Each structure stands twice: as structure tokens, then as C-alpha cells.
Amino acid sequence: MSVIEVSHLTKYYGKARGIIDVSFNVEEGEIYGFIGPNGAGKSTTIRLFLSLIYPSSGQAKIFGKDCIQFGPEIRQEIGYLPSEVFYYEGMKVLDLLKYSASFYKKDSTERMLDLADTMELDLKRRIDDLSYGNKKKVAIVQGLLHQPKLIILDEPTSGLDPLMQKKFFNLIKEENQRGATVFFSSHILSEVQRICNRVAIIKEGSIINIQDIKSLQKDNYKKIRVTAKNLEANSFSLPGINNLQQENNTLNFFYKGDLNMILKAISAYDILDLSIEEPTLEEIFMHYYE
Amino acid sequence: MNIFLREVKANFKSLLIWSGIVILFVVVGFAKFTAYEGNPEMLAILDAMPPAVISAMNLTAFNLTTVTGFYGIMISYFALMISIAAAMWGSDIISKEERDKTVEFALTLPVTRAQLLTAKIAAATLNCVLLLLVTWGATLVGAAPYQKDEKFYTFVALGTLTLFIVEMVFLAVGIFLGAAMKRYKRAGSMAVSILLGTFFLSIFTGLSKNLDFLKYFTPFKYFNPVELLNESKLDIGFTLLSVALIAVFLVGAYLTYQRRDLYI
Amino acid sequence: MNIYKKELAMKFKSVASWVNPIFILMLAFMSLYPSFSAEASLLDEALANMPPELLAAFGMTGIDLSTVAGYVGFIFLFVQICLAIQASNYGFGLVSIEERELTADFLLAKPVSRTQIMTGKLLAALTALTITNLAVWASTLLVINLFNAGNEYQTGSFIILLLSILPFQLFFLAVGLLISLLVKRVRSVTPLSMALAFGMYLLVAFGGMLGKDSLELISPFRHFDSNYILSHSAFETPLVVINIAVSVLALVGSYILYKRRNIRSAN
Numbered sequence: 001m002s003v004i005e006v007s008h009l010t011k012y013y014g015k016a017r018g019i020i021d022v023s024f025n026v027e028e029g030e031i032y033g034f035i036g037p038n039g040a041g042k043s044t045t046i047r048l049f050l051s052l053i054y055p056s057s058g059q060a061k062i063f064g065k066d067c068i069q070f071g072p073e074i075r076q077e078i079g080y081l082p083s084e085v086f087y088y089e090g091m092k093v094l095d096l097l098k099y100s101a102s103f104y105k106k107d108s109t110e111r112m113l114d115l116a117d118t119m120e121l122d123l124k125r126r127i128d129d130l131s132y133g134n135k136k137k138v139a140i141v142q143g144l145l146h147q148p149k150l151i152i153l154d155e156p157t158s159g160l161d162p163l164m165q166k167k168f169f170n171l172i173k174e175e176n177q178r179g180a181t182v183f184f185s186s187h188i189l190s191e192v193q194r195i196c197n198r199v200a201i202i203k204e205g206s207i208i209n210i211q212d213i214k215s216l217q218k219d220n221y222k223k224i225r226v227t228a229k230n231l232e233a234n235s236f237s238l239p240g241i242n243n244l245q246q247e248n249n250t251l252n253f254f255y256k257g258d259l260n261m262i263l264k265a266i267s268a269y270d271i272l273d274l275s276i277e278e279p280t281l282e283e284i285f286m287h288y289y290e
Numbered sequence: 291m292n293i294f295l296r297e298v299k300a301n302f303k304s305l306l307i308w309s310g311i312v313i314l315f316v317v318v319g320f321a322k323f324t325a326y327e328g329n330p331e332m333l334a335i336l337d338a339m340p341p342a343v344i345s346a347m348n349l350t351a352f353n354l355t356t357v358t359g360f361y362g363i364m365i366s367y368f369a370l371m372i373s374i375a376a377a378m379w380g381s382d383i384i385s386k387e388e389r390d391k392t393v394e395f396a397l398t399l400p401v402t403r404a405q406l407l408t409a410k411i412a413a414a415t416l417n418c419v420l421l422l423l424v425t426w427g428a429t430l431v432g433a434a435p436y437q438k439d440e441k442f443y444t445f446v447a448l449g450t451l452t453l454f455i456v457e458m459v460f461l462a463v464g465i466f467l468g469a470a471m472k473r474y475k476r477a478g479s480m481a482v483s484i485l486l487g488t489f490f491l492s493i494f495t496g497l498s499k500n501l502d503f504l505k506y507f508t509p510f511k512y513f514n515p516v517e518l519l520n521e522s523k524l525d526i527g528f529t530l531l532s533v534a535l536i537a538v539f540l541v542g543a544y545l546t547y548q549r550r551d552l553y554i
Numbered sequence: 555m556n557i558y559k560k561e562l563a564m565k566f567k568s569v570a571s572w573v574n575p576i577f578i579l580m581l582a583f584m585s586l587y588p589s590f591s592a593e594a595s596l597l598d599e600a601l602a603n604m605p606p607e608l609l610a611a612f613g614m615t616g617i618d619l620s621t622v623a624g625y626v627g628f629i630f631l632f633v634q635i636c637l638a639i640q641a642s643n644y645g646f647g648l649v650s651i652e653e654r655e656l657t658a659d660f661l662l663a664k665p666v667s668r669t670q671i672m673t674g675k676l677l678a679a680l681t682a683l684t685i686t687n688l689a690v691w692a693s694t695l696l697v698i699n700l701f702n703a704g705n706e707y708q709t710g711s712f713i714i715l716l717l718s719i720l721p722f723q724l725f726f727l728a729v730g731l732l733i734s735l736l737v738k739r740v741r742s743v744t745p746l747s748m749a750l751a752f753g754m755y756l757l758v759a760f761g762g763m764l765g766k767d768s769l770e771l772i773s774p775f776r777h778f779d780s781n782y783i784l785s786h787s788a789f790e791t792p793l794v795v796i797n798i799a800v801s802v803l804a805l806v807g808s809y810i811l812y813k814r815r816n817i818r819s820a821n
Contacts, residue, residue, distance in 0.1 A: 050663050053816040076665035086656035102556035103664040378745040478744035
């Protein structure tokens with residue numbers, strides 16, 4: 001069953017582009033990565049899910065229900081962690097968390113205390129006085145305390161120290177094992193690589209690729225580096241070669257296709273050094289953004 | 291200079307709105323004035339009024355059938371509008387950095403806080419002067435179709451000058467509040483309290499002769515339009531008091547703003 | 555219900571900060587009444603000899619400052635200015651504060667509809683205004699009792715005057731709210747409420763001085779003219795209908811606009 005179904009979702013802010021014709025599905029139980037640089041449309045997509053903004057055209061469904069029509073009902077089972085956290089001035093952490101819990105039908109007190117404990121959050125302090133990282137912790141607790149079926153994370157780790165990041169990822173993994181679906185938006189690839197099953201890449205408002213994390217790395221491109229005498233870049237004009245760069249006697253490129261073909265081309269030279277590697281997600285990403 | 295320009299630009303819309311209000315006010319006012327203009331019956335009635343009535347009703351001693359007298363009535367309303375605008379601009383131009391969470395940006399620029407404050411004060415002052423010019427211009431244009439006596443232009447010019455002084459007092463108060471208040475929201479509400487307080491006080495003083503001493507506390511009472519018309523000069527005492535107030539508030543703003551901690 | 559409670563709790567301080575000055579204002583003005591009423595009887599004699607057309611032109615019909623009703627009517631205008639600013643503040647800030655303080659991302663991600671949010675907030679604001687309202691009732695009746703200088707007055711007409719506070723404030727609340735939703739972003743509430751409240755006041759004050767015109771019919775200061783209410787012990791029904799109609803339309807419009815509103819993100 002698909003937890004999120006997005007079809008032809010488009011959003012313009014006046015004339016400015018938000019996202020254009022975005023379609024994808026997120027299946028139940030997966031951790032779905034959503035990657036793109038700043039301004040690609042990640043937050044726009046998430047804000048459409050939460051009906052903070054309304055689509056220009058197209059539709060998004062969560063739990064099989066239209067996001068706008070059934071907004072309140074859907075949000076009963078969503079936990080949302082915004083990229084920037086701001087809370088009501090003058091409230092104490094505990095007041096805010098209780099206020100947050102009061103919106104959900106179940107009693108979340110126990111889970112709330114539990115999470116606050118895990119995140120080492122001081123419940124008695126005023127939110128105004130907290131540091132950015134600590135506000136972020138408040139956001140994590142308020143987003144997870146009702147044990148939502150869908151967790152939406154918008155660049156969640158900014159402001160958290162590495163130790164807290166690790167705790168946070170463990171928490172998300174636990175929630176996932178419990179059955180929660182996670183939608184994880186980020187521009188930090190190593191994070192996504194670490195935790196996600198599938199990933200959608202968004203660029204200038206459009207989805208340009210959706211793939212399994214593993215297949216993205218394995219089945220596609222190889223990163224090849226050849227050092228040989230009298231190398232001629234022209235002789236490597238095979239289809240499937242990308243990003244060809246020559247530095248004296250060394251060629252760097254990405255290759256996607258029949259490995260025998262490329263090996264033949266390489267073996268025509270007197271090879272001094274050769275390496276064939278899996279590209280990192282970072283490199284794949286750079287490729288998509290060229 | 292760049293900060294100054296940015297502030298002028300940022301406040302331009304607000305200036306347009308206030309100018310619109312002033313112009314609307316002038317248009318409505320002159321539309322009403324048409325009924326009075328040159329109507330000798332009205333003059334006779336007014337002359338017959340006992341002075342006690344005139345002062346109690348705050349009608350003052352103006353001859354409403356002439357443009358000059360009409361401006362004498364208008365000037366109190368102008369003072370109120372312009373002062374509100376000035377106090378709002380003053381308190382807002384500094385506190386808005388904290389409200390819009392841009393204070394970290396503004397204060398990490400390679401400028402001293404004094405420079406920042408100076409640029410902001412200059413921008414707010416320019417805004418105030420422009421609004422005043424709009425008021426002046428609108429009045430002259432509105433009065434153009436009517437017959438004016440020899441005193442009119444001097445009176446309007448002097449009136450505009452008193453408006454400017456009162457406006458600057460409230461601007462300085464606003465700027466001081468914006469610079470000194472720890473919580474940016476306080477600056478706005480304090481500015482409102484002071485405006486309301488001084489406005490009510492100006493009416494309160496008019497109720498009884500015994501309360502005359504209270505007029506020192508309300509700039510709205512500093513310059514009496516009647517005296518202005520009759521004597522064609524500003525009251526020196528109150529002019530000095532206003533200048534002193536402006537100086538005190540501005541110096542206070544510089545001192546407190548340099549020292550205070552800023553939060554986001 | 556949780557939204558209502560939280561919103562109300564956040565408004566308590568603000569209510570206190572309006573109630574106290576209003577009380578002091580009334581006390582200060584009313585304390586002058588005994589000495590003023592003695593002087594004013596002379597003045598009223600003079601006024602009685604004026605032609606009625608002139609009195610009408612200067613908005614002085616029905617004002618008799620020597621009587622308790624006339625004097626309170628005069629003071630009440632200033633109370634109205636305060637009440638107008640307070641209600642406009644609540645109106646302009648009602649939902650715009652969530653966007654300005656960037657807490658909309660928190661509140662709107664909760665399982666509540668926009669209608670529920672707006673209703674909770676509106677009810678909280680109305681409760682806060684009602685508390686203010688009750689305090690004004692108490693202050694008015696108290697200062698009248700303390701400083702009536704032995705002159706006669708009708709409590710009934712004051713009750714009618716006090717009843718006007720609710721629709722009077724509702725107007726500013728609703729119109730402020732509507733304006734806040736018509737613009738892209740409300741950066742600062744106070745200048746807007748000052749402009750709205752004083753704008754409406756000036757329309758009427760100016761009209762009173764130089765003759766009436768139809769423009770002032772949009773102003774609640776005209777709809778609930780304290781002098782008229784106190785001298786007639788009644789409302790001017792057509793104006794009250796205008797007032798309530800504008801308020802209701804503004805509220806309905808606000809609900810529609812808020813439901814459709816795109817909430818901008820923090821960055």
C-alpha cells in the first residue's frame with residue numbers, strides 16, 4: 001500500500017516556480033529519501049503534503065486520502081519536523097509539548113517523557129532561552145510523541161551535534177521498525193545513504209530520478225580512472241561515458257553500459273594504472289546536477 | 291549610506307499609505323469647507339458666540355469662513371496623524387530587525403551600532419519630512435481655489451514648522467523606545483501608550499484652567515494655533531523644550547543601543 | 555478547545571494592560587466633573603441661546619457637559635479609542651502572528667482544520683474582549699457613582715451605552731482580521747491598528763467639527779455615538795445594522811480567505 005501518492009503535483013508562487021509535475025509514491029514501511037539542493041522544491045512539496053499551501057494543479061494523497069480535503073484527519077497520523085523551528089514565546093518546553101499532545105486523540109504523556117529523556121531535553125526551561133540545537137530537540141519530541149504512522153522530516157539534522165544526530169537516526173530507525181513510514185528530505189547525501197531505502201532526486205522543481213539507494217550506487221555508473229601513455233580522450237567517445245576529464249596521462253570519467261566495451265577501449269593503451277570504483281552518492285548527485 | 295538607502299526603500303510603502311491618509315483627509319476637509327467659505331451668516335453667528343463657549347468647545351478663535359481659519363482647525367488633526375506616523379516609524383525602524391530575525395545580519399555588518407542607528411534615524415527623519423511636505427503641498431493645492439488673505443501663506447508655513455517640531459519629538463520618543471526596550475513588542479505598545487496618554491492629556495488640560503501646567507507633558511499642546519496666527523512667531527520656551535526633548539531622547543537612544551544585548 | 559485555552563492564556567497580560575489605563579483614564583477625567591459641572595452651567599446657558607443649526611453643524615447637539623450623561627458621553631469617546639485600538643490589535647494579530655513568529659508550521663501541521671484554528675482563536679479574542687468589556691462596565695458605573703456631584707442621571711442609558719462596546723469592538727476585530735488576510739504579510743500590528751482606530755475616529759471627529767457627510771457612516775465611532783446614545787437612551791438602529799453587517803461580512807470573508815491561504819515558509 002502506498003502511504004504517499006503524488007500525481008502531477010504542480011505549484012507556482014505567482015509566476016515563480018515551486019514544483020512542476022511531480023509524481024512519485026512512497027510505500028508503507030519505507031524510509032524514503034528526498035534529495036535536492038536549496039530551492040529545488042523540497043519544502044514546497046512537504047508544505048503541500050501538510051496543506052500549508054495549496055497546489056496549482058495535481059494532487060497528493062496520504063493514506064489514500066486527498067491532502068486538502070482530509071487534511072485534519074490525515075495529520076492525526078503525521079509527525080512533522082520542520083527545517084526551522086519556532087515556538088510560542090513565553091512557553092515552557094513542557095507546556096509546548098503538552099499543547100502539542102493535546103491535539104491527538106491518544107494519551108501521549110508516557111511517550112513524550114520517554115523521548116524527552118532520550119533527547120536529553122530539560123522540560124522546565126523556557127523555549128525562548130533554548131539554543132537552536134535544543135529547540136530542534138523540542139521539535140523532534142513534539143513531532144514523534146504521538147507515534148505517527150508517517151514521519152515527515154525536512155532537513156532534520158541541522159543544529160544537532162553528531163552524538164545527537166546518531167540518537168536521532170536510531171530513533172527514526174526504531175520508529176520505522178515499529179511500522180512508521182518516513183519521508184526524509186535533505187541535501188546531505190551521506191545521511192540519506194545511511195538511512196533510506198529509496199531516494200527521489202529533485203532538481204529545479206522536477207523529479208529527475210527515483211531509485212533504490214543500492215541500485216543507484218551499484219547498477220549504474222562506474223567511476224573509472226586510467227593512467228596510460230599517449231592517452232587520447234577522443235578514443236573514449238563511447239556512448240555511456242560521462243564527465244570525461246584529462247589530466248596529463250590520466251583520464252577520469254563515469255561509465256554506464258557494457259563493461260567489456262570499455263575494457264576493450266582501455267586495453268588499446270599501455271596502461272600504467274587503472275581503477276574501477278562504485279561512485280559515491282555524492283558523485284552521482286553531482287552528475288545529476290550538472 | 292547603503293543602510294540608509296535600504297531603510298528609505300523599506301519604508302516607502304508605509305510613507306505612501308500615510309500620505310494617502312493625509313491627502314484623503316485634506317480632500318474631505320476642503321469638501322466640507324466649501325459650505326462655509328465666504329458665508330457671512332456663519333461669520334455673524336460665530337462672532338456672536340461668547341468666548342467661553344468657543345474655548346470650551348475647542349473651536350478656538352478661528353474664522354471658519356476663511357481658508358486661514360480653516361487651516362487653524364485642520365492643524366490639530368494634522369498634528370495627531372503625523373505624530374502617530376512618526377512614533378510608529380521611530381519605534382519600528384529599530385525593533386523590526388529583531389522582529390524579522392535580521393538583527394544578526396544587521397549587526398554583524400562592518401559598521402558600528404552608532405553608524406547603524408544614525409543611518410536609521412536619518413531614514414526615518416527623511417520619511418517624516420516627506421510626509422510633512424505632502425501635508426504642506428496637499429494643503430496648498432486644496433486651498434488654491436479659494437480666496438486667501440495675506441496671512442495665509444505665513445500661517446501655513448509656520449504651522450508646518452510647528453508640525454515638524456512636534457513630529458520630531460514623537461520620532462525621537464519612538465526611536466528611543468525602539469533602541470531601549472528589551473522586547474521588541476514592548477517598543478510598539480509603549481509608543482502607543484505615550485501617544486494615547488499625551489493625546490488624552492491635551493484634551494484633559496483644556497477642561498480646566500487649573501490644569502494648565504499639564505501642557506508641558508503633552509507636545510500636542512506646545513504650539514497653540516491661535517497664538518501662532520496672531521503673533522506669527524513660535525513660542526520660544528516650548529521650541530527650546532521640544533529641542534531639548536529631542537536631544538535627550540536621541541542621546542538616550544545612542545547610549546542604550548550601544549550597550550544593550552540583542553537577542554534573536 | 556486546546557487552541558482556545560492557550561490563546562486566552564496568552565492574552566491575559568494584554569487585557570490587564572488595557573483595563574488598567576482605561577480605568578485610570580475614566581477616573582482622572584471623571585474626577586474633574588464636580589468642579590466642571592459648576593462652571594459648565596454658565597456655558598450651557600450660552601449654548602441654549604445658540605441657533606440649533608449651528609449646534610448641529612458643530613456636532614454639539616445633545617451635548618450638555620454639565621450633566622453626568624453629557625460629561626460621560628464626552629469621556630466615553632476616549633474610552634472608545636482605547637477599545638478600538640485593542641480590538642484592532644487582536645484582529646490584525648489573530649492569525650498573522652503565526653506567520654510572523656513562524657509558528658504556523660507547528661500549528662498547521664496538527665490534526666485540526668483551519669476553520670477550527672480560526673474559531674478557537676476568535677473565541678479566545680472575544681473572551682478577552684468580554685473581560686475588558688466587563689471591566690469597563692465596572693469602571694464606568696464606579697466612577698459615575700463616585701463623582702456625580704449630586705446631579706441626576708439615568709443608569710438605564712449608561713447600560714445601553716455600555717452594551718454598545720461588544721459590537722463596537724467586534725467591528726474592529728473583524729475588519730482588522732480581514733485586512734490582515736488580504737495582505738501578503740503583516741509585519742507589524744501596532745501601526746496598522748493605530749491607523750485603523752484613529753482613522754475611524756478622525757473621520758467622525760472631523761465631521762463633528764465641520765458638518766457631516768456620508769463617509770463617516772462607515773465608522774463605528776459614528777455607529778455608536780455616545781452622545782446620541784446617552785441623550786436618546788437608544789441606538790440609531792440603521793447604523794447599528796450597518797455596523798453588524800460589516801462585521802459579519804468581514805468575519806465570513808476572513809474564514810474564506812484563511813481557508814485558502816498559502817502559508818509561506820520560514821526561509
